[in-house]
Amino acid sequence: MNPDTSAATAEMHTAFLSLLAQAEAALATVLRPWMGYQVAIVVALFLVASLSAHFFRARFDTWLRTREGWPKWRLRLGLMVNRRMRMIVFVALIWLVYSVMREVTWPSRSYLLGIVANLATAWLFIAFATRLIVNPLLRALVRYGAWAWVTLSILNLTDEAQGLLDGIAFTMGDTRLSLWLLIKAIALLTVLIAGARFVTTAGAASIRQNDDISPSMQVLAIKAMQVVLFGAAFFTGLKLVGVDLTGLAVLSGAIGVGLGFGLQKVVSNLVSGIIILLDKSIKPGDVISLGDTFGWIASLGARYVSVVTRDGKEYLIPNEDLITGQVVNWSHSNEFVRLDIFFGTAYGDDPHLVRKVAVAAAKSVPRVLSDRAPVCHIVGFGDSSVDYILRFWIRDPTEGLTNIRGNVFLALWDAFKDNGISIPFPQREVRMLRDPAEAQAAASALD
Known part of the structure; x- marks a missing residue:
């Protein structure tokens, strides 16, 4: 033995x-x-x-x-x-x-x-x-x-x-692990x-209640506090148990190699998340567009950003995509958003009346701002209509863009109907040639 x-x-x-x-x-x-x-x-x-x-x-x-x-x-x-x-x-x-x-x-x-x-x-x-x-x-x-x-x-x-x-222990090389050491470590x-979690929860609640700190800096401060406190609790616990922390140097080197080869995307997303929080390019509550995704930011995570769309879908977009891709932030510096809609009227309608009626119709929609008055301009003469652009401002993009455009179009329809303004549509004339001689003459004329 x-x-x-x-x-x-x-x-x-x-x-x-x-x-x-x-x-x-x-x-x-x-x-x-x-x-x-x-x-x-x-x-x-x-x-x-x-x-x-x-x-x-x-x-x-x-x-x-x-x-x-x-x-x-x-x-x-x-x-x-x-x-x-x-x-x-x-x-x-x-x-x-x-x-x-x-x-x-x-x-x-x-x-x-x-x-x-x-x-x-x-x-x-x-x-x-x-x-x-x-x-x-x-x-x-x-x-x-x-x-x-x-x-x-x-x-x-x-x-x-x-x-x-x-006394209940086993030896691994120069290290002796006993049941008492394991219980004490746990x-x-x-x-x-548990103490670190209690402190971070209380600290996070205090930070969120501080209106002087921007939402992005609140998230950054909470994440930094969590990393520091949980890291300190973990290493302090190992030190108090008696674990030699100098042995972690080899482990940290192995982790570094693993990060370099297998966790590039994860580290990239973590660093991108810190950059986003520091430069304040986006923050919780902002309305953004990224590709086909349009919605508002629900939360900023360490690896991804949660974007909730109007239909209730929640997209988890990696932080790296927000750094390297083209992002439209509808509420970055202010909440005002300008929307454009295009329409056409018949050549027989007075363009001065059309512009006046279109502006009045846009102003009648509740979400359209009156202090930034809508404007209407002629943008061209089409094949069957005079083409216009109607521009108006809103300040609540989180309430949706498609619905406000639809409401303005509906107001235009009602206003044009009340003022006798017609909306033309392309017309084509088709002639049926039954006489072969006539058809041959028509073909020769086209040649």
């Missing part, structure tokens, strides 16, 4: 025996006569807390429903307090009873009460703290793991438990990442 394996097995066996001995000693202490009434006090306090919780929970729930103006995080905290009302009342009662008994009797007569009070307080704090973890499975693992470790700490069994877990990383 490998000497290292034998030593680890012997160490684990010794730790287990020590842990068992301490458990037997603690059990013998609990079975002493003066411990019985302390157990009865704990049970009685738990029953009183259960009955009192029903009374307090109903009134607290009624009071909480009247807090309509509170932010969501405060309402969620109130719901957590309401759900944990029995434990909160139990902790308050047992600490009160323990403090009184410490003053009126010997410490040994309240020893068990002190342990239960500490355990209940620690369990209650862990229950509240683990609510910061969103994933239910991870939250349950962290909660029960923390409860187990706090229980061992309060019972002074941490050294034995640590020795037992540390616990520290979970706590640090």
